[in-house]
Amino acid sequence: MYILIAGGGKVGTNLTRSLLREGHEVTLIEQRPYRFEKLEAEFEHQVIRGDATEIFILERAGIKRPPDLLVAATGDDEDNIIIGQIAREKYGVGNVIARINDPRNQPYFDLLGVSPTVSATGAIMGLIEHEVPEHGLIHLLELRKENLEIVELTVDENAKAKGRRVGALKLPEGARIISVVRNGSAEIPDEDTQLEAGDQVLAILEPGKEDELRRVLIKD
Amino acid sequence: MIGSGRVGSTVALQLQLSGWDVTVLDENEDSLGRLGDSWPGGFLVGHGMDLALLREAGIEEADAVVVTTDGDNTNLVIAQAAQKQFEVPTVVVRVLDPARAQFYAARGLRIVCPTAAAIETLVGVVRQAETV
Numbered sequence: 001m002y003i004l005i006a007g008g009g010k011v012g013t014n015l016t017r018s019l020l021r022e023g024h025e026v027t028l029i030e031q032r033p034y035r036f037e038k039l040e041a042e043f044e045h046q047v048i049r050g051d052a053t054e055i056f057i058l059e060r061a062g063i064k065r066p067p068d069l070l071v072a073a074t075g076d077d078e079d080n081i082i083i084g085q086i087a088r089e090k091y092g093v094g095n096v097i098a099r100i101n102d103p104r105n106q107p108y109f110d111l112l113g114v115s116p117t118v119s120a121t122g123a124i125m126g127l128i129e130h131e132v133p134e135h136g137l138i139h140l141l142e143l144r145k146e147n148l149e150i151v152e153l154t155v156d157e158n159a160k161a162k163g164r165r166v167g168a169l170k171l172p173e174g175a176r177i178i179s180v181v182r183n184g185s186a187e188i189p190d191e192d193t194q195l196e197a198g199d200q201v202l203a204i205l206e207p208g209k210e211d212e213l214r215r216v217l218i219k220d
Numbered sequence: 221m222i223g224s225g226r227v228g229s230t231v232a233l234q235l236q237l238s239g240w241d242v243t244v245l246d247e248n249e250d251s252l253g254r255l256g257d258s259w260p261g262g263f264l265v266g267h268g269m270d271l272a273l274l275r276e277a278g279i280e281e282a283d284a285v286v287v288t289t290d291g292d293n294t295n296l297v298i299a300q301a302a303q304k305q306f307e308v309p310t311v312v313v314r315v316l317d318p319a320r321a322q323f324y325a326a327r328g329l330r331i332v333c334p335t336a337a338a339i340e341t342l343v344g345v346v347r348q349a350e351t352v
C-alpha cells in the first residue's frame with residue numbers, strides 16, 4: 001500500500017517505522033525544522049518538510065496519486081480535520097484515519113465526515129472502564145456510522161433483571177439483548193431466557209440510551 | 221464574532237454601531253481592550269471550538285457568524301460547524317491561505333482571503349504602471 005502520514009510526532013513516527021517494516025510505501029510530512037532533521041536522518045527521502053494542511057505540500061507528498069490511505073496524525077485537531085477533508089474531497093483518498101487529541105473535538109470530526117478517528121485518551125478511558133467498571137456498563141464497540149453501540153452489563157445479586165425473563169424486560173426503544181454469557185459460554189437469548197446473577201448481558205442500542213438500559217436491568 | 225484581533229474587533233465595533241447585537245468570543249481576555257473602554261456587547265473568553273461556549277454565546281440564535289481567529293484551519297472548522305450544525309444563515313470566514321480559501325469557497329463557504337486580495341491589488345497596480 002501507499003500511505004501518506006501527516007505529522008511526525010510520536011504517533012506518526014512510530015506508525016511510519018512500523019508500516020515501512022511491513023513493506024509499505026510511506027511518505028511522512030513534518031513541519032517543525034528540528035523534528036524534521038531527526039526524521040530525515042532516519043527516513044531519508046521518505047519524509048518531506050512542510051505544513052500538511054497546505055495543498056502544495058500534500059501534492060509534493062504525492063496526494064494526487066492518490067494514496068491508498070492517509071493518516072492525519074498531527075497534534076492539532078483542526079489541522080487533522082482539514083487534512084482529512086482535503087484528502088477525501090479534493091483528491092478522492094478512499095481511506096482516511098484521523099487522530100483526535102482532545103476528545104471534546106469528536107463532534108467536529110463526525111460533523112465534517114472525517115472518520116474513523118483514533119483518540120489515545122478515548123482508548124485509555126475505554127480500558128479504564130473495562131478494568132474498573134464504575135457504572136456497571138462497559139462499552140464494547142461503537143458503530144458510529146450506524147449510530148449503534150454494543151455494551152456489556154453484569155447482572156448482580158441486587159439487579160432488577162435477576163430472575164426475570166428477557167421478554168418481560170421493558171428495554172429502551174430499539175435496544176436488544178444479543179447475547180447472555182453464563183459460566184463462560186454465550187447463548188443467544190429468546191423471550192423465555194431467564195436472567196441469573198452473574199450473567200453477562202450483551203446489548204445493542206443507540207448511543208445515549210445506556211442510562212435507560214441500566215435502569216431497566218440493574219437499578220433505578 | 222469569533223476571534224477579536226485587529227480585524228475581528230473592528231468588525232464587531234462597526235456592526236455594533238450600526239445596530240447589531242454583537243457577542244465577541246476570544247481566547248485572550250486582553251483582546252477585550254481592542255473593543256474600547258465601554259463595549260456594550262457580549263464578551264466571552266475561551267476557545268472558538270468549545271461547543272458549550274458557542275452555545276452560551278448564542279450561536280443557535282445568531283443571524284450571522286464572523287470567524288477571524290488567527291488559525292486558518294480553526295476558522296474553517298468553526299465556520300463549517302456554524303453552517304452545518306447550527307444552521308446560521310450568514311457565515312463568513314477569514315482564510316489567509318489562497319489555496320485553502322479557493323477549495324472551501326467552492327464547497328459553499330463564504331470566504332474572505334486577504335492574501336488573495338493583496339495579490340490582486342499589487343499585481344493590478346504594477347500592470348497599470350506598465351500601460352502608462
